[in-house]
Amino acid sequence: MKSEINWGSVHRALVHWRKGLQSDNENRNKEPSVTTVAEYYSHDPWAILVSTILSLRTKDEVTLEASKRLLAKAPGPRELAALRVDHVARLAYPAGFYRTKAANLKKIAAILLEQYNGEVPADMDALLALPGVGRKTANLVLIEAFDLPGICVDVHVHRIANRYGWLSSKTPEETEMILREILPKKYWKGLNALLVLYGQNLCRPVSPYCSRCLIKQQCKQVGVERFR
Ligand code: SF4
Numbered sequence: 001m002k003s004e005i006n007w008g009s010v011h012r013a014l015v016h017w018r019k020g021l022q023s024d025n026e027n028r029n030k031e032p033s034v035t036t037v038a039e040y041y042s043h044d045p046w047a048i049l050v051s052t053i054l055s056l057r058t059k060d061e062v063t064l065e066a067s068k069r070l071l072a073k074a075p076g077p078r079e080l081a082a083l084r085v086d087h088v089a090r091l092a093y094p095a096g097f098y099r100t101k102a103a104n105l106k107k108i109a110a111i112l113l114e115q116y117n118g119e120v121p122a123d124m125d126a127l128l129a130l131p132g133v134g135r136k137t138a139n140l141v142l143i144e145a146f147d148l149p150g151i152c153v154d155v156h157v158h159r160i161a162n163r164y165g166w167l168s169s170k171t172p173e174e175t176e177m178i179l180r181e182i183l184p185k186k187y188w189k190g191l192n193a194l195l196v197l198y199g200q201n202l203c204r205p206v207s208p209y210c211s212r213c214l215i216k217q218q219c220k221q222v223g224v225e226r227f228r
Pocket of ligand 1: 164
């Protein structure tokens with residue numbers, strides 16, 4: 001599928017904007033928490049898998065602290081398998097759905113030990129077969145832990161891609177599949193980090209800051225009824 005979108009110019013504008021954000025305001029969220037955890041734990045696959053699972057429906061600052069707490073006690077699947085599920089849940093608290101996540105992490109640790117010699121598999125289908133792991137999580141693990149191509153589509157990426165008019169889709173999964181067709185591979189990996197920040201700060205869900213937007217020239221503002 002051919003695309004008329006000038007991806008290079010959109011990418012350059014977003015990177016430029018992020019640099020400004022980082023130098024303007026040290027207290028603002030600079031990177032999504034999973035990216036921060038990935039760097040903190042030197043792109044360790046287990047740490048990234050755990051933090052990505054904890055990050056679902058959870059604020060970035062909570063994810064970061066819960067990940068550090070949990071990974072201090074369970075730096076690998078063997079240590080996590082030895083913990084009681086209520087202990088894992090306490091360490092994960094107050095991440096959203098912390099009890100469900102704790103139960104899933106216990107099951108994942110057991111599967112990794114039984115089937116993958118305690119390693120996280122670098123394979124989309126194997127990751128998707130783990131309890132509680134969806135496409136967003138699997139893509140993030142492949143990108144951050146294994147430096148493999150992937151497109152991590154969350155609510156921010158889904159919203160901005162549709163508003164901008166890059167595509168028209170109903171679900172993040174559909175957005176990911178279309179982006180895989182139209183977006184040059186060199187932009188896949190960094191897309192999530194750029195658009196999550198943009199979505200949190202400018203292209204907000206309700207009343208986006210279109211007057212300050214650096215990529216508004218080509219934006220079709222699909223579905224945007226109010227903006228600032
Ligand atoms: S112009 Fe508005 S809707 Fe379009 S990307 Fe920018 S902030 Fe979002």
